Amino acid sequence: MTDPRIDEIGPRLRAARTDAGLTLEALAERAGISPSTLSRLESGKRQANLELLLPLARELRLGLDELVPPAVPDPRVRRKAHTRDGVTMVPLAPEGSPVQTVRITFEPGPPPPSLRTHDGYEWLYVISGRLRLQLAEHDLVLGPGEAAEFDTRTPHALSCYGETSCELVAIFNAAGERIHTRAAPRSRVPRSATTEEGGSHDDRSGPQED
Structure with a gap:
């Protein structure tokens, strides 16, 4: 099963490059990778790895967590009755x-x-x-x-x-x-009891039903 977070890396990378005002060729040259490799990363046609992401994150002045989305925790609640x-x-x-x-x-x-x-x-x-x-x-x-x-x-x-x-x-x-x-x-x-506030409650009349 493919990690859905991988599919988000390309769009995040492209958005970060655009925000930095860099062309695909300029960022590729700075990061020491080929423009075609960067293009495939951004389009999702190549799987990202640390060897590629680390220099790109460095040149974009970003942390890896800004390129790789965090894992979504399991939303199920498992607590015992x-x-x-x-x-x-x-x-x-x-x-x-x-x-x-x-x-x-x-x-x-x-x-x-x-x-x-x-x-x-x-x-x-x-x-x-x-x-x-x-x-x-x-x-x-x-x-x-x-x-x-x-x-x-x-x-x-x-x-x-x-x-x-x-x-x-x-x-x-x-x-x-x-x-x-x-x-x-x-x-x-x-059948009757004292409240915590020191008052009393008497239920002899019974509860009200609609």
């Missing part, structure tokens, strides 16, 4: 990204014992099942195709609503990622 306390998270962004995109699956079970807060914003989109979103005094249920965006400094919690697992895609910053992976064991979930 991890499951904890009925929540499976599959990272969809490279490790270290300032903004994380994650596919999350919530298994049926009680809601988290407390609402959490952290800096940033979160956007989510429900793929399947029903998601319970507790956001301050709001207690909502979102179905497939519904989305939500909120300031994560507002006390909030996410959980599955109903007897079928819920799958969604969420986008949040690194702080948001840490919050969601610290979910408490569902077996210890009470």
Whole structure:
């Protein structure tokens, strides 16, 4: 398989020569190669090598990286899924990204014992099942195709609503990622809980459904 970067060397070489105001013959003479060789390099009819590129780059006052395009990194994200306390998270962004995109699956079970807060914003989109979103005094249920965006400094919690697992895609910053992976064991979930801000949340009325 031919490296596609090789096909870009000729046009880059021709453009650099033109920008320098040099004719094909003038550059070839300075670099110590024949005009026909340079012509074939620029047209892609001859494969470039260091023996040819080094003197050309020197005469054009360019670095080799300006004639040879950098390799395009593999865009695929290979990160392992991890499951904890009925929540499976599959990272969809490279490790270290300032903004994380994650596919999350919530298994049926009680809601988290407390609402959490952290800096940033979160956007989510429900793929399947029903998601319970507790956001301050709001207690909502979102179905497939519904989305939500909120300031994560507002006390909030996410959980599955109903007897079928819920799958969604969420986008949040690194702080948001840490919050969601610290979910408490569902077996210890009470029906009401205290928020991090010292307030309380009571879900006896049940969530709102559209």
